[in-house]
Amino acid sequence: MIARIFAKYQSIGLITSSLLVGAIITFIALPFLTRLYSVQDFGEYGIALAVVSVLSTIANLRLDQALLVAEEQDKKSLIFEGTMFSTAIVAVSAIILSFIFNAAVVVAICSGVLANTLIQTIYNYKFAAHAEYFCAGLNILRSLIVVLVQLGLPLLMSISLVNSYSVSSVLMLLFILIYIVKNQLYQVSWQAFKHYQDFIYSNTPHALLNSFSHNLPYYVVSHFVGVQAMGFYAIVERTLRVPINLMSQTIRQFFIRKFKHLENSQEALKSSVLLSLLSLPLFAVFFVLPESLYLWVFGKDWVGISTYFQILALGYWAIFCNPPSSAFLIAQRSSHVLFRLQIIELLIKFVLFFGLYLLVEDKIYMLLAVPVALIFYNFAILFSVWSSKK
Template sequence: MIAKLFARYQSIGLITLSLLVGAIITFIALPVLTRLYSVADFGAYGIALAIVSVLSTVANLRLDQALLVAEEQDKKSLIFEGTVFSTAIAVMGGIVISFILNVEMAFAVATGVLANTLIQSLYNYQFSAHKEYFCAGLNIFRSAIVVAVQLSLPLVMQISLVNSYNLSSIIMIVAVLIYLMKHQLYQVSWQAFKHYKDFIYSNTPHALLNSFSHNLPYYVVSHFVGVQAMGFYAIVERTLRVPINLISQTLRQFFIRKFKDADSSQNALKASVLLSLVSLPLFALVFVLPESLYLWAFGSEWVGISAYFQILALGYWAIFCNPPSSAYLIAKRNSQVLFKLQIVELLIKFALFAGFYVAFADQVYMLLAVPVALIFYNFAILYVVWRNKN
């Protein structure tokens, strides 16, 4: 029985373990980083990550996700075509941001977007070929590079967190391009993407809305609460949401591959319910940890950060529960449902932000809109899959 379970879930277990290693690397580094960089630095870094997150989801028009279900002869072409799209959007995004914000932020966003999309394309190509050990190594490599650069550079020069992120992105871009060229994992073409237009026209709008919705709190916090609050929110993002998003993304990739030929959504429903039950106690820990523990970890400058963790934890739990159900819809080329639900979720979030702005004197509690909207969205996906079960 144990051997059977190990064989069945070895793939996802290995990938999840690598993400946990990456998260541990980040957790160990955070107490040092919060002392090397200021709260304002983390606020600017958080804005950069929010913009990168939004643009990364659409830069290659979801051709990275198409790699998970693509015909073998199309995969190398999709890598090339996705890279061309990513480069164009990264450059255009950087130019726009240089006028709106500043040149440093523009470079960080452009390189961050290109690094993310290149890594994701390589990851999905190898994952579709069941090369889980490579994917696990890539996850650890990404976390280690970012942390190593951010820890080492302040020791030898005066540098902002945004600029150190820019340098780590450049290192990853160079490393991935060398690997792709050395192993010839690309094919110059301009035809393959035409066979996967549903990913462009359905998955891309959904991904854009999803990412914008997840990062909307950055803009709300920066406008209504202030720079210090952005730094607090960025720490919670890096501690909770970033590893959760990576793990949920990995789970989704696993289940897309698993449900590609499935006739029933029964297994997707079971997996979603199991994830929700197993993970809830872990997120509940956030509500019992004292403020003193956070101050010990991050430093005395971060007074009040426990409230941010408590407000956002339940919403992140909901994100973690949906990968099997959303993967089933994507595998069945039915992601337009996700797009429609995302529109409703975003409208709910806007309404709640406005309502909480009026209701609470402390504008930090506007962030309560995040978990409420996320719980609605993620469990609405579960309901849709349950309603359409065979």
């Protein structure tokens, strides 16, 4: 029985372990990073990452997700087509962004978007082929490059966090391009994507709305609270997003591949509820940790950061029920359901931000809109999958 369980979950266990290693690397680095870079640095970095996150979701028109369910003969063509779409969208974005941000931020955003989309494309291509060891190694390598560059460059020169992010993105981009060319993981074609247009027309708008909704608090904090508060939010969000990224970028891929030919939603429901319950104690910890512990970890300049942790942890636990249920809908080519729910979630967030702005004196509590909207959205997805069972 143990051997059967091990065989069943070996794939997800290996990937989860690699992301855990990456998370440990990131957590170990954070106390040093908060002392090497200023709060202002983290604020600027947070704004850049918010834009990177939004653009990364649409740069290749979600053809990376299509790789998880694509026919074998289409996969290399999708890699080529997705790369071309990414390059074109980034080029257009660079022109627009140059009117909003300085050159350093524009370079960071564009290099970050290209690196993210290409890495995720190759990750999904190898994951669909059950190359879990490669995917695990890629997860660890990605974390190592980011951390080593961000820790090492300030020892050699005066550099901002945004510029160090550009360097790490360019390095990852070079590594992945060399791997693609060396292994000929592309096929010049403009036909394959036509068979996966539902990912473009349904999954892309949903992903774009999801990313915009997730990053909306960055714009709210920077406008209504200030850039320094943005630094607080950025470091907290970066810390809590580690387990979230584990779920959304990796475990969801596992379930999409698993549910590709599964019509019964029962297993998706069970997995969603289980993950949600398991996540509760992990996030409850942030409500009992003393402020002194946060100051010991991040430094004396981060007074009040515990409030940010508690507000975000209130709703982030709900995301853990998302991967199996949303993966089931994606695998069944029903991304339009996610799109509709995302619109409602975004409207709820807007209404709550506006209402809290009028009602609360301390504007940081406007962020309470985030956990409320997250709880609604993720359990609405679960309810949609449960309804499809009937």
